[in-house]
Amino acid sequence: MRQLGETSEQGMELVPQEAARVDPRRRAGIFSLAAGQPRDLLDSVRRRLLLVALLAIAPVATLSMVQGLMHLSGAQDEARQRLLQLAVSAASSQANIIASAESVLQTLQTVDTVRAAGAGCQATLYGATLSLPFVSNMGVLDKEGTITCSAIPGPRSVAGEPWWQSLSKAPSRLAMTERQVSAATRNEIIIVLEPLRAPDGSFDGAMALGLDAARLDTMLRQATVEAGGVAAIFDAAGRELVSNSRALSQVLFDPSRFAGAGNELREVTDATGRSWTYTVAPLDRQGLIAAYALPTQDLFGWTPFAVAASFALPGLVAVLSLVGLWFAVDRMVLQWLNYLRRVTSVYGKGHYRFRPTRLERAPSEFRALGAAVEHMALAVRLRDAKLRENLAEKTALVREIHHRIKNSLQVVVSLLSLYGLGIGQGEDRRRFEELRTRVNTLAVVHRILHEANEGSTVKLRELLRELAALLEGVPDRSLAVRIDAPDLLLPIDMAVPFALMVVEIVLGLAAPDAPRLLPVTVGCDQGGGRFTITIAAGPVAGSGAQPGRFDLDQGFASQLGGQLQRVEDGDNVRVTGDFPLRTGAAPGGQRHGHDRVQAAGPGREP
Template sequence: MTRSLHPFTLWLFALLTLPMAANAAGEAKTLNVLFIGNSFTARHNLSTVVKAMAEAGNPGLTFNRTDVIYGTLPLADANGEFDGALVIAIDASWLDNLLKRETPLSDGIAAVMDSSGRELVSNAPDVSRTLFHDRDMVRYLGGLGTTEDETGRAWSFAAASLDRHQLFVAFAKPSAQLFQWTTLHVVVSFVLPICMVIFTIVAIWLATDRMVLRWLLYLRRVTVVYAEGHYGFRPSRMNQAPSEFRVLGSAIEDMALAIRDRDGRLREALAEKTAMVREIHHRIKNSLQVVVSLMSLYGSGVPEGRDRRRFEQLRTRVNTLAVVNRILYEANDGSEVRSRELLRELGSLLEGAMDHNVLILVEADDVALPTDLAVPLALLLTEIVMHLGENRASLAPGPQALRLVIDCMQEADQVMLGIE
């Protein structure tokens, strides 16, 4: 009887019949080998199995002599004794058709070959025979080889061992396609790190600008506002800032409030001081005016002559002090006087005291004079003018009045007074 066997049913049949065959024939128990060929009956061990199967009364089989790949695995019982074998066989043509049907189209060529270089299976036999014909695949293990097909197209291939039975797998691909992305990969390998660095820098800059710089600029504007004296300003935008800047903004705001309170107290103290200084100058002026009045009243009884002239000079000196204190009283802060105003007031006073025998012209800069400098300067000017008035006859003979030009200017930290 002739039966056609499916490739994957053959191993089941062998699994059922092989233990009996092995026992009947008494063959060796180590059947762990792989056979590749085109005929079962051409193998000695298989013929022995078939013979044993016939002696055991198993039905005979007629084989169609197709190329197959089959293997056996010995099985042992609990005592380690041989208890049969597991056999598998695959139709090589069926496997080849399966690979062609299930494998997607590709320019890559894959082939399985034995140690002699004979091709067993390939996804493109016509091309693979040209590429791998009579090549020792051992030379290309771990390396890359080059070859050409019938059209002169360049191919690159590599080989790998299957570790058993001296079988090799070779894979080939057109060199142009294999290396067409090499330039792109090299460019990308250089450009990608640069792009990543640029992206990182931009990200850091944006994060720094949003999280740090914008709030530093805002705090700078806030401090400028506080520096201008606007202590009532409130940095409301700091509520949106990170916690560290919110704490810093709160500290700056508290500092501004403390400065505003201290500034208010200082202004109040300064106003009290100014009021007290003005009151002091006012009382000194009044006291000096009383003294001048008493001296005028007393001097009216002094006879004309040298004593009367000295008495008038004394009254002029006291009047000079009164003029200085009156100007200080009329000043806003009471701590300094303007040189131009002081010299004009003294000029009028001295012209009257000299009976208009002296004509005083003031050509002075408007220099701020503190109190401790204004009083000595006024007394010095009074003494000089009175001395010149006494010697008027030698300086300006005749009835013409003595003409004096008073100049005052400031150079660096010095005040210069000139009389011409």
Template sequence: MPGCGRVWTELCMSSRRRALVEAWGRERAAIFASAVGQPRSLLDSVRRRLMLVILIAVLPLASACMLQGLLQLRRAGEDAQQSLVQSAAAAAASARNIFSSAENVLQALKNANDVRDANADCQATLAGANLSVLFSSNIAYIDKNGQVLCSALPQTQSSVGDRKWWLAARNERGFTIGPRQISPVTRSDILVGILPLFGADGVFDGALAMAINAASLDNLLREAVPPSVGVVALINDKGVQVASNAADAASQLFDGRTIDNYMERLGEAKDAQGRAWSFAAAPLERHGLFVAIARPTADLFRWTTFHVLLGFVLPVVMVVFTLVAMWLATDRIVLQWLLYIRRVTVVYAQGHYGFRPTRMHRAPSEFRVLGHAIEDMALAVRERDNRLREGLAEKTALVREIHHRIKNSLQVVVSLLSLYGAGVAPADRPRFERLRVRMNSLAVVHRVFYEAAEGSEVRVRELLRELAVLLEGASDRSAAVLVEAGDEITLPTDFAVPLALLVTEIVMALTRPDAARPVRITLKAALQGGTFELVAEASEPAEGRLDVGKADLAHGFAGQLGGSVLVEEAEDCARIRTAFPARKRGMAG
């Protein structure tokens, strides 16, 4: 079905994409896990250095934002205090007007002769004044001893001389407001406003007192500041509450506090529910009272707290976002192109100079320049490699041609020696044959050089086998030569000639021309560490024929190789050991 084919294609593409991502992740992890990719210090990384630079660049701005938040918090506290003080002053304005009105009424009454003389018309005058003032509950004239001489309403008590407010008023020179109390006449909460009276000699001569309805003051405060918005209260200098828009709440917040300490700063208090309130206070002019107002701290600093938190959180978020963005941007902009360039260099290092980094056209300009430079370098290396290969091939051809010509020349010499040997006396023929074998050994070496694919080294097994064939076919020798050597053993080419001549001398020393049967000789070659060891074992005893210890040529060839010859004789066999370094000093290992 067509739908199934499309789904299968999408699954294959998704699997291939996932495989590519996993391969890229493994390659990247391998790079950073390698000795070269391991950071040598904490800042030995492009990403970390960039993040440190960005962090240093962003920190001043973040610090400025945080400092601005602190200043805003301080300014918000000052603004809140000023706002509360203004609200308190506005709320107290009506109360101040009432007190001023009460003082003005009493100032007017003190000049009335009916009141000062306390005659029969005094009560009518005070009653008329009391009715004209809405917030007044009663007005009374009191002599200097505290006796109520005249009152707008009938009095149940004729003396107030023992009252604290009266005793305090005797010492005042102006209008004062007494504490909140229960009126003995109206049985309601009142404030006593007292205006002291003085005679012509300046001696205290009594006072006019007005009972101000405290409920009216409470209502005025509620109208100015509803209890749902805040708590406002009038408090005297003794810290006693005079009036408020919410008496219970005001008692919880203001009682027991020295209110005049909060004229220049905000106060903190908690209500019965544990909710925090902020309050401020302001003096009420001329009447010895203070107005205190409180609002919930959460409502007062709602937006301020938000802005301050924003001033602290926003820089942190900005720093974190910047670091995350730099982390991802380093991967996308820098590291992925570094990894791609590394893959390109690995391809070039493997000799695939025809590869072209086609993805580099999507890289930033700096990486494109680097990619083109690497590509140009690869082309230059390719051209130089081609020139070196051509030069090496030419040199190899010349060397092989030299070896070929040397081999041919040696074969000509051997042929001449063979022609000359026909006329040699029988006594000199053995020496003549050994000379011919040595010349053939040199020809074999150069033929091996000529046929070798690698010109700098010679395979020991191949060389020994060619020598074995040569030595087995010598006319005056009867030997069967076996070779035991690994294919991987190689020696430098300058070791081949002395080694071949050394093997020739050893084999010729272990055989005899008149043997009834061929002597079985095994050549064992081994490379142990940096030492090459050659052991020649014969299947018959030497019986005095082993004169290698006296032969100068074998020792000379071994010394030329940097080694020595060790002869071991037994009743049924003979063994010659030779060991020398596989590399001469100054040569690469």
């Protein structure tokens, strides 16, 4: 266990080191992702629980809906059978009357006196009419449409009637006309026609019988009074023959939909907005069709409400369950998660003395989690204090190192100055002064590092300003250096070669013992993870490399990861370089400064 604890401690010690290596933008993205909005629709505890609840309710809801559909289908079959039975039952009397009328006509056409329209024809037809209460009149017609004999005298010819022309062209076994007013009896009748055949089989007239349409309506009305529905009988052409309520039947029944239709239910609405359901049933006589309608409410009763309840009840249960689960998750889970998130945010800001007292009212799982978070905060607090001590010690050591290096370089500069007292003017003196300037450059960098709060970076503007003062103090150079640079922070491994490169470039541009002051502008800029330096001087006395100089500036540029380019425009010279901005070089601000440093006198020391 002790070894396991030591291993865990070692693993925890690696966390700050690994975190220090992570790019700040990436680290900010990780924390923003952890504390931000859900990444997708189901990236939430509440939504996932709601989805699970919906999946749990779905089978029961589906079963209830299927049961409702089965109930509706059963109710529709039952209603269809009921309407069909009512339609056939209501129209049975009319079908029997039509069958009786057909039998009477077939019997009368076998009587020779009637067939030949003899002397006893009218009496025979009149007696038959009186014996049949549903018959209004009878008659015999020849093939020209002339009435040769009738029980009640009327018009002499029907040749111009459309129904007679249709019968004469295509005589069938039995024909029926639509409702019409009889010229003889002045009441509505339906004419039933039985074609007569000559010995050779040709059309030889017809026996006609007029059914009392009002009596048929009354009989149909009496047959449907208990059911309270609307019934009607239509012929094969879709013409209404009999109805117990002609005003409603003409509104409810659409004969155009009868052709080819089965026994399916149809729903219509009358002029008052009342809903009716009807079906049609074919009769066995001459293509007759019986239609029967009942109010939808009376036909189905509570079935629509039962079906609607079977659909609505699962939805209601689902809504209530989701609402209850929503508030339950919010009160029992999410409120404590949000509280723990705020607690960790407080700890993340360094307030380790905060105590999550509200967790005393939370469930046991969250109290245990809160205690673990509090213990973690205490461990982080102790480790943070230890790290701060180590960091302070490290910073002090680094600053002491830079201080010692700066002092050592100052001693070297002093020794060089003493040694230079014995060197006369000439090429040796010039090289000696350049050497002293290079050593002073190193001393400037380490002095800035020593004075900085953190000894691992150098402020670019401050470094260039110090180098400008150093260059303007070189004895055999007449320079006026102007600085235009942002507040970049350069790591120490870039600061030293950068400073030496700038010094070498400026010393290379300025000719020794020049007759006039050389203006030099040092500019820097950054963008896209790189920074550029531009050193412009002019007019320069003379061009090209100076005798005895080395290309140290290109060597320092290679150490920085870039190259220098020199462009000469007459007496003006511009040197540019482009270098990658390494990790650790961060902008200290976007402000550019313009510094003009004038030498205080020859031999000035930093």
